[in-house]
Amino acid sequence: MAETGVFERKESRPPPIRQTGAWEWAREHLFGTVTNTILTLLGLYLIYLLIPPIVQWAILDANISGSSRAVCEANPDGACWTFIKVRFTQLMFGLYFGANPEQVWRPTLAFIVFAALIAWLTLPPTPYKPQVALFTLIGFPIFTYAVVQGEWLGLPAANVEEWGGFLLTLTLASVGIVMALPIGILLALGRRSQLPIIRAISVIYIEFWRGTPLITILFMASVMLPLFFPSEVDFNKVVRAMVGITLFQSAYTAEAIRGGLSAIPRGQYEAADALGLGYWQKMIFIILPQALRISIPGIVNTFIALFKDTSLVSIIGLLDLLNMAQTASRSIEWKGYDFEAYVFAALIFFICTYGMSRYSQYIERKLDRETQR
Amino acid sequence: MSRNNRIPFYRNPVYRGIAVQITVLALVLWALYTIFTNTVANLNERGIQTGFGFLTETAPFAVGFSPFIDYKLGETPYWVVFLIGIQNTIIVSVLGILAATILGFIVGVARLSPNFLLSRFASVYVEIFRNTPLLLQIMFWNFAVFLPLFPGPRESITVGEEIFLNNRGLYLPKPILTESVGAWALLAAVVMGIFAIFAFNRWAKAKQYHTGYRPPGRLYGLLTLVVLVFLVFLIFPAPLSFEIPELGRFNLTGGIQVPLPLFSLWFALTTYTAAFIAENVRGGINSVSKGQTEAAASLGLKRPTMLRLVIIPQAMRVIIPPTISQYLNLTKNSSLAVAVAYEELVNLWAGIALNQTGQALVIIAMTILVYETLSLLTSGILNWYNRRVQVVER
């Protein structure tokens, strides 16, 4: 029986070595193979190259005291946060509030209320969410306008043209999303409609605005919008930017909601039809409430994009956060501190958008869990 | 008499549908008509002249960057300026797309690397670049980094006396085919070399089919190409000459010039878009079912081989559509060039030309038309691709 060797039983391999513990983790994730080890060493070197100088520049050697350029010039190795400190009100609220520090409480109050509303809406265990959401969408903008603009309350007027900095960035983005929402819903319904003309109009509208860069739309809004309306109607620059942003954003919102609509199972439509509901009843009571909920992550994502894109208004000369930072760093007083200005603006944008994207991911996971019964 | 007839016509869904559509259409047409009449009235009232006549007039200003279309100050008409704008948009977009794809793939794969540090780096990169405005990044690189950090033209950073980098841009030697037999030979060598790569590849495939062993066909092909080109250089005197940038009174002249605005814009577009492409790549790789990875691992494939042969080919179906959208986004985003003075379509045409002519209507319409065309083209490609992939998938 010469063939016995072929079927000879082999010893089992030893069980895999223990996979837990710090050393094992490091072996698995850092030094598993030669390539891995090389990559790890390179990574460590990169950290060594990057982190200490950044910390040194931004924190250890940084200037924050005083209020004049001299402080920073005396210590040129560190970041000049003094500059940001001195111009902080301007960067946050624009030139008017920068020049009138006694009025700064107005936008600050609006910011605090806004933060409270957002916290209420995003933290899970709070009651009356729908009511608060409705207030945030409708009541809060009016409140903000009343407090920050001020004329209705007998305060010195700070017209929207005089808002700037982060305040303007938030205003533009919020107006964009709030105004775009109803238009977006109608367009999304239109695009899924059975009626060919309605569908065609919606598709053309959506694709037209999605195909054009926002900056061109802003140019169009600032140069051509006045031509489209009778000469008595005049908009100021900020309103024109808002119109441009709304038109642009509504197309993206529509696409996000369309995604939600198409995720609704057919059965829901059929059930509504079986109940004898008309088109609007069906949409308002059955389909949209479900579709909008599913669309939230998508809408938040378009909002994130919009929030970043509002910085484009600096090209048409509005003093949003980016333009304000730039203007400040180009003033004679603080010339040459561009780096600090950009880093500061980037940090604010980053905190907001990163927060929002995390929130959208959280909602997505939550929705996933809820739908997987 | 059927039941249907008893429903009054205004409750019949068919008629209602038609009525609604006619109403909406009428509203839209009315709105467009109002806009049109208002515009005409406003133009007349304000004494603004409009029309396409200016397109054939000579452009009275200078265009700084136009590598392929000849621009001659005082002779070139406006419509050529329009073409130059499109040309420059295409240049920065193509360069950006190429670089962003490569960088995006590297970062995306790195993000899923088993190496903890590497994946952390990749995700920090993605989060930072995705979550700050592109315009801010463009200005940051141009005004806070490149302009102050790169030296002036006199103190350029040089690589081997041929490549120069300074705060005016990047200067590369420009290959010029000399008019000789050598030039033709070189051309022939390159064509043959490329052909050899394909041929060897086919041969390698066939070999693998028959023997299970795949010879490195591409390598052989590449070697052939190199040897052929080398031979040409050996046999013929100077088939190719290089125009090396030289320092003039103010700037470097000659060679291939990449002005700093283009460089900054390209750099910012690349790093920004790469972050999004990396996310697409990650999503695509994650969409490949775990069984595939495990199957590949049990075949004994190493991770790079596994990625190359098993995972990425399957992931491509998921990666490609959103990445094509990113290409379109990059092209549209190149319009932010106005911040750094690169003369692409929006800056040159909807900016400079618009200012000098005052022809807002015509110029903006032409600009939008270009982007709409690009957008339609992209969605056409996407639809075609999706259809093709669907057939494969079943």
Place this chain on the structure above:
Amino acid sequence: MRALGLAISTFAALALSVMPASAATLDEVKERGHLQCGVDGGIPGFSAPDDEGNMAGIDADYCYALAAAIFGDSSKVKFTNLTAKERFTALTSGEIDVLSRNTTDTLTRDATLGVNFTYYNYIDGQGFLVKKDLGVTSATQLSGAKVCVQAGTTTELNLADYFRVNDMEFEPVVYDTSVQTREGFDGGACDVLTSDKSQLAAIRTELADPEGAVILPETISKEPLGPAVRQGDDQWHDIVRWTLFALINAEELGVNSENVDQMREESTNPSVRRLLGVEGTMGENLGLSNDWAYNAIKQVGNYGEIYERNVEPLGLEREGSVNALWTEGGILYAPPIR
């Protein structure tokens, strides 16, 4: 659905029918309670915020004077910062009442853009600013240079013409705003910056190293800068024009913000008396009050004072320049108020 259609159409109709038509800018301005004035906002000496954030400069001062002439209160003016691109649209669309933004009067602009120019508050000419270490002493040595220039200006066109006529080559680096242009030049994106000479003087003071840059002697263009209004409102055009003339005439007649009260009481010169509204109905002819010029001069000063306050600190001497009065060898020549 029909209800919805109705709602949409009502809304659209409402949106399109705001306010009745009225072409009279003066009435609009009075009703609004303030003058809306378009300026650059970034050019020291012409219009730039001062330390308190108030707009200051020769262009801004003209707007203060116009507000004083209309309302008797120079503070009733609000400023809109405009880029070169936006300025004419902002004016023709009614966003601003008057454009006082160092804007050059040219035939094309006057004839095709729907605007009317009035007179000049600063007569300028285009020049070149270069870094000293390049060793350039004349604009004729600039062949091969990169030139920073602002988009959408006559500057851009003069630049092209000048280099073409002199058979020289250049590469433009075209920025959107004057501030960006300055930053580009300062950062080294170009060898030369070209702009109106008054602006060059201002820009030079703002460079990181002002001593390291010089303005070349050549002046390559005529740049008469002054306020502009939109076409179709002759009364408003007259008001804007004559307010400027009043400031220039005041200087010629020796009336300034210090002595204006005294002059109004005591002067026997009929020209002064007409200017200050003691005699005749000059202001009323324009649709303003008779003390229009008095208010402007009292609150803002005459042309000479405005120049001295804003432009002289830039190092631009008035004496012997074209911006002197015609009586002193310049070309500022205001028609008589009578």
